[in-house]
Amino acid sequence: MTGDYAVMRLEGKSFHDRVIAAIRAVPRGKVATYGQIAAFAGSPRAARQVVRVLHSSSRKHKLPWHRIVNSRGRISLKPGQGYEEQRARLISEGIEFSDDEGIDLARFLWTA
DNA sequence: CTCGTGACTCCCG
């Protein structure tokens, strides 16, 4: 594709597809919140559905699932359930964590 | 059609 992550036409596509597109649009070194992805997909309050999409398609679509964090800039996964891996992946992309505040959204939150 | 299921979020106390 000529573009990069681009001009996806969300019309006619399902919520599921839009979520996929939104997640793929998050660049390296940036993170997005579940609510943000949901909003981008057309349903501001469907953050929980984003989780479902992640579960069902993250691997299949090779999505940067690790760039999705909760609204407070923290990893929602529990230790031993993926928390470690997600944190490692984010750090490798240059995202910084502070022990008590998690990720500084003011600096790393993705903004379309 | 009804129900269960969440890697969520917001609001209170």
Next chain:
DNA sequence: TCGGGAGCCACGA
């Protein structure tokens, strides 16, 4: 600061 509770919504069974 932290925890509990209720709201919310797409989707498969």
